[in-house]
Amino acid sequence: MAPLTGRLAPLGKPLTYVLKALTSQLKHVRNGSSRYDVSVAVRDSRSxxxxxxxxxxxxxxxxxxxxxxxxxxxxxxxxxxxxxEELRVPCLSTTFPWQAYVHARGAAPGHHFQWTYHFAWGLDDIATVFAQMWEQTGGTPTIGCLWNDDLQGDLLRHGQYGFAPVASTRGHHLVDLGPYREPAVDFQTQVGRMREYGADIVTSAATAADLSLFHRQARQAGLRPRLITCSRWLTYPHTHTVTAPDVHAELADARVATLVYWSPTHPYRSSLDGSTCADLAHAYRRDTGESWLQPLGLAHALVETAHHALGTADDPTDHAAVAQALAGTTLPTIAGTLDWKQGPTPNIALLRLAGGQWHPGPKGPDLVIVSNTQIPEVATTGELQPV
Incomplete structure (x- = not known):
């Protein structure tokens, strides 16, 4: 299930690419002494x-x-x-904070789904890696929170499972700049609160277009955040998700920092063919003419895990057996080791995060890894550059 059309289509490319690139490895799966033919069907979610x-x-x-x-x-x-879950068929997913995955489905942490499994990071992990980057700027800044009025914003504000509790525990003072509706048309209220509270660092989960608008209006008001940390859409290069040149210029000037869950420098290999992260990124650029995206590694790990589940299930043609195999999976993948037996809540395998910052480059924004405290095997590739 991939978004081949609609607003999420740019993010569907990594999954469709991986499925094509791994065609030869996916024709069959060996389970014990038996070999099963495998077919892959792709349908469009239309976003x-x-x-x-x-x-x-x-x-x-x-x-x-x-x-x-x-x-x-x-x-x-x-x-x-x-x-x-309704149709009782195993499902494996990724690229979504696990708390949002649980809450968006009307459940709470601790709930056990029978058929559906997920691997990602948590809102608390985002807060930790963002706080580590704030701390690199020196001093004790006030953090302005630019969060929307939808699921993401509501969960980031959550007093128990959200972003703020972790950051506050580290001694950071967070102030909510006020909710807004996506797509935004004006951030004057939020900019006014930024001035009122003296916030010199901003954290967000905005789209590229909305964050660009906020940054422009803050500058016009004589305010300039020393650092912006932004998850969600800003984990991708803004040149990939929006075409407007003014947005590109604004965000290049802002030097946004973000979370890093996969990169060509991560030291992992595919369980299917032994290829490295660098190999995958190089092949993607060679075959598509486009730069690598973070979901590329997760798409590959998604397929690796499904192949492993079919190969280890008591009966790969039985839905319940495949779901049980997923629940018991511990697998080294090109995105790192995924372990559903040690997750923070049932049905979840956790990915660790590094911190990165978008630096302007001759071919567009370049994601530089600037913080690796949570994942020391991933080398830093540059230094954080506050504005």
Missing amino acids: DPGAARQAVRDLVAIDQAHIVLTMAGTQVLPAVADTC
Whole structure:
């Protein structure tokens, strides 16, 4: 299940690329002494939760899916997972903080889903890596929180499971600049609160276009954040998710810092063919003409894990057996070792995060790793540059 069309389409490319690149490895799966033929069906979520639900039903009823894979989409991914749970078919997903994965489905941490499994990081992990980068700027800054009025913003504000509790525990003073509706048309209220509270660092989960608008209006008001940390859409190069030149110029000037969950310098190998992260990134650029994206490594790990589950299930043609295999999986992948037996809550395997910053480069924004405290085997590739 991939977003081939609609607003999430740029983020669907890594998954469709990986499926094509691994065609030869996916033709068969060996399970004990038996070998099974494998077919891969791809359906378009159209970046819409309703269309995604119907596409899942088609995957199961028409394509006879034994496992469904998906990634990307605050509303689409939970719709896919819930439909798989309803239809009693195993589902594996990624690229979504695990608290959001749980809460968007009407559950709370500790809830056990029978059919659906996920690997990612947590909102608390984002808070930790962002706080580590704030601390590199020196002093005790006031952090202005630019969060929307939707699921992401509500969860980031959550007093128990969200972002603020972790950052506050580290001694940081966070102030909420006020919720806003996406897409935003004006941030004057938030800019005014930034001035009122004396916030000189901003943290957000905004889209590239919205963050650009905020930064422009802050500058016009005589304010300039020393550092902006932003998750979600800013984990991708802004040149990939939006075409407006003014947005590109604004965000290049802002030098946004973000979380890093995969890069060509991560020291991991594929469990399918032994290829490295650098190999995968190079192949993607060679075959597509485009720069690597962080979801590329997760898409590859998604396929690796599904292949492993089919190869280790008591019966790869039985849905319950495949789900049970997922629940017991510990697997070294090109995105790191995924372990569903040691997750923070049932159905979740955790990925560790580094901190990065977008530096302007001759070919567009370049993601430089500036903090590796949580994942020391990943080398830093540059220094944080506050504005």
